[in-house]
Amino acid sequence: MVKKRIVIALGGNALGKNLHEQMLAVRETAKAIVDLVEEGHEVVISHGNGPQVGMIQKAMDSLIKNEPQYGKVPLSVCVAMSQGYIGYDLQNALRETLLERSIVKPVSTVITQVIVDEKDKAFENPTKPIGSFMTKEEAQVLMDKGVKVIEDAGRGYRRIVASPKPVDIVEIDTIRTLLDAGQIVIAGGGGGIPVMVRGNRLKGAKAVIDKDFASSTLAQLIDADCLIILTAVEKVAIHFRKPGERWLSDLSINDAKAYMKEGHFAPGSMLPKIEAAVEFAESAKDRFALITLLEKAKEGIAGKTGTVIK
Ligand SMILES: Nc1ncnc2c1ncn2[C@@H]1O[C@H](COP(=O)(O)OP(=O)(O)O)[C@@H](O)[C@H]1O
Numbered sequence: 274m275v276k277k278r279i280v281i282a283l284g285g286n287a288l289g290k291n292l293h294e295q296m297l298a299v300r301e302t303a304k305a306i307v308d309l310v311e312e313g314h315e316v317v318i319s320h321g322n323g324p325q326v327g328m329i330q331k332a333m334d335s336l337i338k339n340e341p342q343y344g345k346v347p348l349s350v351c352v353a354m355s356q357g358y359i360g361y362d363l364q365n366a367l368r369e370t371l372l373e374r375s376i377v378k379p380v381s382t383v384i385t386q387v388i389v390d391e392k393d394k395a396f397e398n399p400t401k402p403i404g405s406f407m408t409k410e411e412a413q414v415l416m417d418k419g420v421k422v423i424e425d426a427g428r429g430y431r432r433i434v435a436s437p438k439p440v441d442i443v444e445i446d447t448i449r450t451l452l453d454a455g456q457i458v459i460a461g462g463g464g465g466i467p468v469m470v471r472g473n474r475l476k477g478a479k480a481v482i483d484k485d486f487a488s489s490t491l492a493q494l495i496d497a498d499c500l501i502i503l504t505a506v507e508k509v510a511i512h513f514r515k516p517g518e519r520w521l522s523d524l525s526i527n528d529a530k531a532y533m534k535e536g537h538f539a540p541g542s543m544l545p546k547i548e549a550a551v552e553f554a555e556s557a558k559d560r561f562a563l564i565t566l567l568e569k570a571k572e573g574i575a576g577k578t579g580t581v582i583k
């Protein structure tokens with residue numbers, strides 16, 4: 274098997290929805306990642322943070338309601354907190370799994386800041402769902418207080434925040450150096466901490482970047498061969514959950530663009546994954562993206578399952 278440089282973007286099911294679920298889920302996640310390390314691939318791991326950043330923001334808001342002396346915690350800081358505690362669990366699960374298989378490789382989490390454009394139209398039009406799912410009635414209570422909420426891909430209602438596109442990654446040289454030294458890197462967690470450039474200063478932005486887009490940017494900047502997006506489906510489908518549903522093993526860039534126009538991929542769930550996959554696959558010759566289930570990552574990279582976009 275040809276050794277590849279891979280960015281693995283972990284979806285919600287790789288982390289669970291709360292602290293306890295996360296502790297359990299990352300053990301399985303680590304096994305799937307170490308399977309790829311064992312085959313000699315270089316891996317960088319990125320992950321989502323929708324449920325986690327929503328939980329942190331809610332916790333911080335209720336803290337300052339009772340103890341206002343702490344001051345409001347900006348959303349960018351909540352993203353940084355989510356990177357920290359998810360990275361902590363993930364890097365320890367990876368460390369343990371590597372030791373079990375007698376593989377000597379340091380693992381570290383790089384607190385990653387991602388530059389966004391302050392003129393990005395996304396700041397005027399929040400679209401990124403975060404936090405837990407609510408019923409319509411619960412959502413109405415929040416909406417009455419002026420909180421922006423949407424129905425999230427048929428799964429319930431969630432708060433929404435702005436989600437600008439990633440422009441650049443501040444710590445990219447650190448990530449490259451660690452990778453070139455043969456280490457495993459967790460980076461760009463939760464889409465990265467969104468920051469805006471103000472002269473020598475980086476100012477946190479009130480946003481949550483989509484992890485699939487941040488992963489595509491990361492993969493391009495480290496010249497990865499492959500972007501693997503691990504989620505809750507083994508393959509991508511057209512006519513998903515409708516008559517004529519068809520699961521795809523290969524998806525050309527042109528077909529992906531046509532299917533996006535025809536509305537086959539749900540916004541907020543599969544659509545950003547296909548957009549990110551297409552962006553990466555068309556960024557240079559021989560690059561491809563793979564979308565599959567967490568536990569099928571090894572089979573997917575061997576060409577046995579998943580949807581390959583190239
Ligand atoms: N065309 C499609 N093909 C396959 N899955 C789709 C499609 N459209 C929407 N989905 C849904 O998108 C989900 C993945 O999005 P999501 O759960 O938001 O991702 P994440 O794993 O990053 O948390 C799948 O589990 C599936 O239910």
Ligand SMILES: NC(=O)OP(=O)(O)O
Nearest residue numbers: 321322323463483484
């Ligand atoms: N930041 C982000 O895209 O998180 P989710 O994948 O959990 O939505």
